[in-house]
Amino acid sequence: MRAAGLEIWKDASHGHLMAQPCAQYRGGCCEAYNDRPRQCRNFVCVTLARFEKGEVSMREALRLAELLREKRRFLNGLIATHLPEFADRPLREALRETKRLLEIRNEKEAREIQERHGELLVHTIAFRKFRKEYFGQAGGGE
Numbered sequence: 001m002r003a004a005g006l007e008i009w010k011d012a013s014h015g016h017l018m019a020q021p022c023a024q025y026r027g028g029c030c031e032a033y034n035d036r037p038r039q040c041r042n043f044v045c046v047t048l049a050r051f052e053k054g055e056v057s058m059r060e061a062l063r064l065a066e067l068l069r070e071k072r073r074f075l076n077g078l079i080a081t082h083l084p085e086f087a088d089r090p091l092r093e094a095l096r097e098t099k100r101l102l103e104i105r106n107e108k109e110a111r112e113i114q115e116r117h118g119e120l121l122v123h124t125i126a127f128r129k130f131r132k133e134y135f136g137q138a139g140g141g142e
């Protein structure tokens with residue numbers, strides 16, 4: 001995978017992970033599609049699984065994919081405003097930070113975070129939910 005220009009790192013809880021956005025993803029397509037890694041071949045998202053069963057049309061699947069890209073662009077804008085230190089870093093790092101902010105238990109601090117970053121937190125939750133519902137691993141997982 002490294003030979004194909006893919007950045008790999010090891011995570012204690014998930015094993016080997018590929019950096020996203022993937023270096024092979026260009027112009028809306030996978031440049032390494034025929035030689036894509038096993039993980040990519042095995043990953044079937046909810047929308048693809050439903051498309052293969054004839055439950056979703058190609059047009060609807062493409063509309064959902066564009067909607068996800070729109071939501072991501074919007075979220076990136078909020079991240080640039082609310083968490084500028086994460087603006088140029090992979091989205092997963094900003095999402096991890098928003099998760100951490102949501103876990104703050106101290107009432108005073110939680111209220112301050114709500115006031116300062118409420119919009120970001122609401123849209124992050126909505127983005128995660130949408131991504132999992134339509135583009136999470138079919139049959140469970142994310």
Ligand code: SF4
Pocket residue numbers: 018022023024025026029030031032033036037040
């Ligand atoms: S299918 Fe895999 S290799 Fe291809 S762009 Fe997506 S993540 Fe990258």
